[in-house]
Amino acid sequence: VTAIHADRLWDTIIVGQGLAGTTLAWHLQAAGQQVLVLDADTPVTSSKIAAGLITPITGRRLALSWGFETFLPVAQAFYQDIETLTGQRFFHTRTAIRLLTSEAEQQHWSRRDCLAEYQAHLLTPQPNALVEPDFADVRFGGFAMESAQLDVRAYLAASRACLAVATVTVDWPGAVAFYDDHLVIHGYRGLRLISCEGHAASRNPYFSEVPFRAAKGDILTVRFQQPLPAQTVHRGVWLAPTAAPDVFYVGSTFDWDTLDCVPTPVARSEMEQKLKAFCRTPYTVIDHQAAVRPIIKASKPVLGMHPRLHHLGYFNGLGSKGALLAPWFAAAFTAFLVNGTALPDSANLRAYM
Numbered sequence: 001v002t003a004i005h006a007d008r009l010w011d012t013i014i015v016g017q018g019l020a021g022t023t024l025a026w027h028l029q030a031a032g033q034q035v036l037v038l039d040a041d042t043p044v045t046s047s048k049i050a051a052g053l054i055t056p057i058t059g060r061r062l063a064l065s066w067g068f069e070t071f072l073p074v075a076q077a078f079y080q081d082i083e084t085l086t087g088q089r090f091f092h093t094r095t096a097i098r099l100l101t102s103e104a105e106q107q108h109w110s111r112r113d114c115l116a117e118y119q120a121h122l123l124t125p126q127p128n129a130l131v132e133p134d135f136a137d138v139r140f141g142g143f144a145m146e147s148a149q150l151d152v153r154a155y156l157a158a159s160r161a162c163l164a165v166a167t168v169t170v171d172w173p174g175a176v177a178f179y180d181d182h183l184v185i186h187g188y189r190g191l192r193l194i195s196c197e198g199h200a201a202s203r204n205p206y207f208s209e210v211p212f213r214a215a216k217g218d219i220l221t222v223r224f225q226q227p228l229p230a231q232t233v234h235r236g237v238w239l240a241p242t243a244a245p246d247v248f249y250v251g252s253t254f255d256w257d258t259l260d261c262v263p264t265p266v267a268r269s270e271m272e273q274k275l276k277a278f279c280r281t282p283y284t285v286i287d288h289q290a291a292v293r294p295i296i297k298a299s300k301p302v303l304g305m306h307p308r309l310h311h312l313g314y315f316n317g318l319g320s321k322g323a324l325l326a327p328w329f330a331a332a333f334t335a336f337l338v339n340g341t342a343l344p345d346s347a348n349l350r351a352y353m
Ligand SMILES: Cc1cc2nc3c(=O)[nH]c(=O)nc-3n(C[C@H](O)[C@H](O)[C@H](O)COP(=O)(O)OP(=O)(O)OC[C@H]3O[C@@H](n4cnc5c(N)ncnc54)[C@H](O)[C@@H]3O)c2cc1C
Pocket: 015, 016, 017, 018, 019, 020, 021, 038, 039, 040, 041, 042, 045, 046, 047, 048, 049, 050, 051, 052, 053, 054, 168, 169, 170, 171, 172, 196, 197, 198, 199, 200, 201, 216, 217, 218, 219, 251, 252, 253, 290, 291, 292, 293, 294, 316, 317, 318, 319, 320, 321, 322, 323, 324
């Protein structure tokens, strides 16, 4: 762990220790930089409540996840490296079961499952029984895919113990002073400052032009009457394993209107209805949380340096896929900052500022 001396001049100061800030900090440090992370240490954040699912075929339209083949190998190699560095485990490969809900969905799937790009993600052979018949209704069949899950909380906690992190809530803009060749923020001196604040960046006055289309998500934690296999099950809602074999996350909702972290009975009942529509195993709800996903208009990550304040940068827009996207885009941002490699056009902050 790097000591946090008050007189140190940091190469990069990052604001926010969610998936974006943590992953960028590891990449910059690996490139030889001295990195300090300032984080409010808020108990509920999008990263802290996320299930960390990395799923190749998702949603009602059974769509292929954007860039999955490119982003997954980078994510897997990165998280496994950090597991080795920290001596903790948080990246798990998982079988993901998708149960179909109707004949129409079966037909839709029959037109897709023969395509090579879909076949590449399916388990071969497919299991005889997708799930135990007394666990869930499998009337319309489904399929089993290879997927992964990041235990995001464990990744953040292990990283916090190893990176230089100070508990500070940055109060923009008053807390920052920019000079020709460095900046000072809450008394810390750095050559560069990068906002990785998630949805809170929508209140950052330096980046007010970035168009958010953020969505609140509620998530339940449920305890089943008996242990279940450590696989994810998707059917309207998803069930995602936790460290305890009888405890699963159930998620999640999308609410574009009320952007707060207050769990609501309406969201809980929506998720429970979808769960009860197929799950026959009794459960009790033991926790319910909500946070706001940092989705930016085009639903793609956004990164780069401020066009006028040359020491100030931005890494955001991980949306609902932070576990998959953070490592590839943190690597791209690091290559830009350290070697001057061009940023991917589709993710460049300059599109908005
Ligand atoms: C219910 C739910 C389920 C989800 N499930 C999944 C999933 O299964 N798989 C997946 O990949 N993604 C999932 N996501 C999305 C995922 O959470 C996001 O993609 C990701 O966590 C965003 O990370 P971030 O670092 O950009 O933002 P955040 O997680 O919001 O982190 C920002 C950090 O910055 C800190 N901060 C902000 N402002 C300041 C400030 N001014 N001063 C100091 N600190 C500050 C915050 O306290 C926080 O620690 C889910 C999200 C929700 C809400």
